[in-house]
Amino acid sequence: MTGIRLHAPAPGWAIDADVVVVGSGVAGLTAALRCTAAGLRTVVVTKARLDDGSTRWAQGGIAAALGEGDTPEQHLDDTLVAGAGLCDEEAVRLLVTEGPEAVRRLIATGADFDKTAEGEIALTREGGHHRRRIAHAGGDATGAEISRALVEAIRDGGVRFIEHALVLDLLTDAEGRTAGVTLHVMGEGQHDGVGAVHAPAVVLATGGMGQVFSATTNPAVSTGDGVALALRAGAEVSDLEFVQFHPTVLFLGADAEGQQPLVSEAVRGEGAHLVDADGVRFMLGQHELAELAPRDIVAKAIMRRMQEQGTEHMYLDARHFGAEMWAERFPTILAACRLHGIDPVTEPIPVAPAAHYASGGIRTDLRGRTTVPGLYACGEVACTGVHGANRLASNSLLEGLVFAERIAEEITAAAPRVPGAAVPHPVPVTLPLPVAGARTRIQRVMTAGAGVLRSASSLREAAEALDALHSDALAGGSDDTKSAEPGVESWETTNLLCVARVLVAAARRREETRGCHWREDHPDRDDTAWRRHLVVRLTPERTLDVRTTDTADFPPTADAPGSRK
Numbered sequence: 001m002t003g004i005r006l007h008a009p010a011p012g013w014a015i016d017a018d019v020v021v022v023g024s025g026v027a028g029l030t031a032a033l034r035c036t037a038a039g040l041r042t043v044v045v046t047k048a049r050l051d052d053g054s055t056r057w058a059q060g061g062i063a064a065a066l067g068e069g070d071t072p073e074q075h076l077d078d079t080l081v082a083g084a085g086l087c088d089e090e091a092v093r094l095l096v097t098e099g100p101e102a103v104r105r106l107i108a109t110g111a112d113f114d115k116t117a118e119g120e121i122a123l124t125r126e127g128g129h130h131r132r133r134i135a136h137a138g139g140d141a142t143g144a145e146i147s148r149a150l151v152e153a154i155r156d157g158g159v160r161f162i163e164h165a166l167v168l169d170l171l172t173d174a175e176g177r178t179a180g181v182t183l184h185v186m187g188e189g190q191h192d193g194v195g196a197v198h199a200p201a202v203v204l205a206t207g208g209m210g211q212v213f214s215a216t217t218n219p220a221v222s223t224g225d226g227v228a229l230a231l232r233a234g235a236e237v238s239d240l241e242f243v244q245f246h247p248t249v250l251f252l253g254a255d256a257e258g259q260q261p262l263v264s265e266a267v268r269g270e271g272a273h274l275v276d277a278d279g280v281r282f283m284l285g286q287h288e289l290a291e292l293a294p295r296d297i298v299a300k301a302i303m304r305r306m307q308e309q310g311t312e313h314m315y316l317d318a319r320h321f322g323a324e325m326w327a328e329r330f331p332t333i334l335a336a337c338r339l340h341g342i343d344p345v346t347e348p349i350p351v352a353p354a355a356h357y358a359s360g361g362i363r364t365d366l367r368g369r370t371t372v373p374g375l376y377a378c379g380e381v382a383c384t385g386v387h388g389a390n391r392l393a394s395n396s397l398l399e400g401l402v403f404a405e406r407i408a409e410e411i412t413a414a415a416p417r418v419p420g421a422a423v424p425h426p427v428p429v430t431l432p433l434p435v436a437g438a439r440t441r442i443q444r445v446m447t448a449g450a451g452v453l454r455s456a457s458s459l460r461e462a463a464e465a466l467d468a469l470h471s472d473a474l475a476g477g478s479d480d481t482k483s484a485e486p487g488v489e490s491w492e493t494t495n496l497l498c499v500a501r502v503l504v505a506a507a508r509r510r511e512e513t514r515g516c517h518w519r520e521d522h523p524d525r526d527d528t529a530w531r532r533h534l535v536v537r538l539t540p541e542r543t544l545d546v547r548t549t550d551t552a553d554f555p556p557t558a559d560a561p562g563s564r565k
Contacts (some may be wrong), residue, residue, distance in 0.1 A: 083388020389515025
């Protein structure tokens with residue numbers, strides 16, 4: 001344990017549970033439903049409303065070997081190729097073999113996927129997949145449908161939940177085991193202000209950290225809270241340098257910041273073409289799958305063409321779809337484009353890469369156990385070994401689903417365990433709050449220095465700028481820039497600064513180009529030196545300890561010596 005905490009008031013109220021799930025996407029709600037069904041007192045804590053997580057923004061769908069002629073082995077092969085040599089094959093095999101039944105259980109929960117005329121699940125293709133295996137709902141509103149079904153099941157099942165609550169820190173007992181979390185509830189209600197949920201098991205399903213960059217497809221709540229909490233609690237994180245930039249995000253201008261509209265890979269799966277300003281299809285000849293190459297390859301190709309032509313974006317041309325197909329298959333994207341003055345029925349869509357998905361995260365074993373006893377992680381916040389250096393399209397919802405079920409089984413098998421009393425650390429150390437305006441500075445520093453294209457010089461400049469922000473916070477700010485007051489905004493910024501520093505430290509260490517980590521000064525993949533993982537811990541002195549694994553295999557977590565099973 002590090003003994004490090006956020007600078008926050010002591011809890012003014014507390015409730016007890018058997019398990020607390022932090023996050024309300026597909027991973028969090030699935031874990032909560034399964035734990036509740038097993039008779040465990042379960043509390044869901046979510047930062048906004050139950051349906052406000054990243055899951056509802058997922059357009060493309062959920063990948064699983066559900067179609068005729070498709071097999072888990074073929075899904076495995078595509079996933080391993082996309083992961084560029086860093087996937088944990090055992091984790092991937094588990095995902096693709098358990099995935100189809102997990103999707104069927106999701107359907108039984110109430111999720112309604114699009115069907116063919118024959119009544120079968122309609123399947124499409126996305127980048128990196130050699131077969132049609134992406135199940136979708138509402139055309140391009142898959143995440144929204146999955147979220148609707150799970151939220152409805154949570155409400156119908158009487159699961160206790162606390163909305164508008166930002167998780168702060170992990171509570172531990174005298175033996176260093178998990179004893180719950182502290183949280184801050186925004187606004188008046190049954191609980192208000194800083195409180196605690198006491199539980200012997202905590203499941204982090206807090207989603208990603210896309211808000212660490214200026215332009216992202218992630219919602220505003222994606223500020224890396226789970227990864228930062230885990231680091232303060234002494235857990236290990238891995239592979240944070242592998243941030244996937246989605247190649248086709250609606251270009252709203254070079255100065256656009258915050259959440260940007262995604263143009264799903266499924267649009268290319270249905271036959272849209274990437275073209276430059278002259279209408280030339282530049283992906284032809286670059287990869288056997290052309291526009292359907294893995295995302296890192298497409299994003300790099302777009303960036304190279306932009307550099308060659310001195311432009312700020314490329315185009316996605318799907319005019320040949322026609323008005324009817326656009327309206328039926330991609331109504332969400334059609335509406336988003338038209339909202340911003342683009343009609344994809346009659347003109348190409350301007351697109352550019354933007355931060356999309358964190359392939360790394362809190363290191364877990366195959367049961368979702370982290371290196372802190374009693375602390376679990378699943379979904380985008382976790383690093384299970386499934387994604388390697390680059391996530392295969394539409395594997396994220398499946399990963400959240402499969403590993404949430406495995407976590408619930410593990411917690412159920414371990415129950416009942418009475419939580420030990422939460423104890424304060426002998427010498428509590430708080431992370432200083434960043435100075436006012438630091439959030440925007442962090443985002444711009446990360447976009448400029450650790451975005452799609454990285455180099456030793458750009459990463460050094462980013463590290464120096466982030467260290468300066470950290471030092472300013474330690475010093476309490478300067479005469480003209482004071483540290484912020486404790487509150488949601490300053491806590492989120494503290495979390496962003498923490499994960500940004502880890503990401504940059506890992507990206508500086510990995511001197512190669514692999515998957516979605518692109519170093520222009522080290523343009524080649526180096527399996528001899530770098531087919532291995534970077535593992536990071538936060539020390540009690542508030543510094544980062546970065547180490548490289550000896551092989552491509554993950555070391556075991558503390559709860560599972562000698563095995564990832």
